[in-house]
Amino acid sequence: MVNAVNSVQALSVLYDLALTIGSEVTVDALLTRTLQRFLYHTGFPAGVVYSRGAALDDPAWKEVRLEAAIGNYGLVKRKGECLRLPATLADPTSALIEADDLPDWFPARKPYRFCLRLPIPDFGAVLLLTPTAPDSALPLTELFAPIMARLATAITLCQRIRERTEALESANRELEAFSYSVSHDLRAPLRAIDGFSHILLEDYGGKLDAEGLRLLDAVRDNAVRMSRLIDDILRFSRMSVREMQTAPIDMTSLTREVADELQTALAGRVVRFDIAAMPPAQGDRAMIRQVLVNLLENALKFTRPRAQAVVEVGSTPDEQGNAYCVRDNGVGFDMQYADKLFGVFERLHGREQFEGTGIGLAIVKRIVARHGGRVWAEGKVDAGAAMHFTLPRAEAAALGEEETARE
Numbered sequence: 001m002v003n004a005v006n007s008v009q010a011l012s013v014l015y016d017l018a019l020t021i022g023s024e025v026t027v028d029a030l031l032t033r034t035l036q037r038f039l040y041h042t043g044f045p046a047g048v049v050y051s052r053g054a055a056l057d058d059p060a061w062k063e064v065r066l067e068a069a070i071g072n073y074g075l076v077k078r079k080g081e082c083l084r085l086p087a088t089l090a091d092p093t094s095a096l097i098e099a100d101d102l103p104d105w106f107p108a109r110k111p112y113r114f115c116l117r118l119p120i121p122d123f124g125a126v127l128l129l130t131p132t133a134p135d136s137a138l139p140l141t142e143l144f145a146p147i148m149a150r151l152a153t154a155i156t157l158c159q160r161i162r163e164r165t166e167a168l169e170s171a172n173r174e175l176e177a178f179s180y181s182v183s184h185d186l187r188a189p190l191r192a193i194d195g196f197s198h199i200l201l202e203d204y205g206g207k208l209d210a211e212g213l214r215l216l217d218a219v220r221d222n223a224v225r226m227s228r229l230i231d232d233i234l235r236f237s238r239m240s241v242r243e244m245q246t247a248p249i250d251m252t253s254l255t256r257e258v259a260d261e262l263q264t265a266l267a268g269r270v271v272r273f274d275i276a277a278m279p280p281a282q283g284d285r286a287m288i289r290q291v292l293v294n295l296l297e298n299a300l301k302f303t304r305p306r307a308q309a310v311v312e313v314g315s316t317p318d319e320q321g322n323a324y325c326v327r328d329n330g331v332g333f334d335m336q337y338a339d340k341l342f343g344v345f346e347r348l349h350g351r352e353q354f355e356g357t358g359i360g361l362a363i364v365k366r367i368v369a370r371h372g373g374r375v376w377a378e379g380k381v382d383a384g385a386a387m388h389f390t391l392p393r394a395e396a397a398a399l400g401e402e403e404t405a406r407e
Contacts, residue, residue, distance in 0.1 A: 014143075014147055017147045020037050021147070021150055024154070026158055026161075028068070030154055031049045034151060035068050035069075038128060039071060039128065042128055042134070044116065044129060044130045045071050045130055045131075046129045046130075048066060048067075048068065049069075049124065049126050050065060050067060050125060052124050054082075056084070059087065060087050061084045061085065061086060062085050062086075063083070064083055064084075065083075066081055066082075066083055067124070074108075083103070085103060089117060090125070091117070093117070094118055094141035097115055098115075099114065102115070111131060113131055114129070114131070115128065116130075120152050123152055179234050187227065190230075193220075194220060197219050197220045198220070200216060201213075229359075244283075244371075245286075246284055248281075248282055248394035249281045251278040251288075251315070251391075252275065254285070254288065254292060255292055255296075258289060258296055259275060259296060262300060270309065273313070274313070276314035279315060279394075280393075280394040281322055281392060281393065282371075287371075288391070290363065294361065295364060296311065296313075298326075298360060298361070298387070299326055299387075300328075302332075303330035303331075305331060306329060309330070312325075313325070313326050318390050320372075320392075321392045322390065322391055322393055323388055324388070327384065327385070328384050328385055329384040331382060335378070335380070338377050342361045342364065342365040342377075343362060364389065373392070376388050
């Protein structure tokens, strides 16, 4: 039996449908969820949503595309197909009609005799099907009329989102292809420069004076620097298009792992890592590892003038997640230039002082931003620096399950 919908229920029904329509971002999910709520509120056992198709020669029939179907397996199987619908059912007006001429693609053990037609402006319609006459104190066509215009607007917005998403994905694919092409095209001449300069140094080094040798070394050093720059640019571009695999991350363990790896390249230096216990984060482990590598390498680079370098890593609570910090006792920086630190190719120290391409912190910012976090820096000239970033929290229970799975 089809449910009665009275005036007392009307407001709550419309409110529920409005919430449903506003909560979906894809056309398929929007139509399926909305149809589900229509059936729930009316008690109709089955329903479909169709969009208008191409014109047919026979005016008694209209071509439609089945966009969603619920309550009838035969209809669900045909979702996405273009089908013929009697013109009486495809009329662009709201109506409750007794349909004796339903097409054969409406299979049912007990034939559907009544159809509630709810047109979606500039799109198609919702058809709710039942074998028994509906009994309602409030005409259903009047009840749902206000929501259909909103549904049409939501469909348009979802279509725009899909189009823009597809355009963005296409642009990202082109950017990635371009990056690989540029990388290949630039590396070939760099290898040639490095190779020929090496041959020149080995075979003709004895014939060059000190200035000639210095210039040759400068050529080779710049070729190496250019190669590193290409690597960093590629790494930076990939951070925007790489698919994220999020999971709970043990930040304490990961930081110690990165510090241990970097420690092996610190021969002759006195460096102390102070790594405090930190709460777990939710994110892509490989990406967050790159954040820690870049920040710890930066700290080690700028503490090089110190007799004993101290690098501290810890965390503090944050309103939107966990805030982590990498602090060092290095050369620091002037806070008036802090906004430049995370820009591409931005450097606050000359290359003659500290090597680098000026992309490392830009990569940190991009990764953290993709996780919904933020980055900022604090420092003072000759008094060290602190790099802060936030990440979403991860539940400790979920982290324990992940660690158990790894074991």
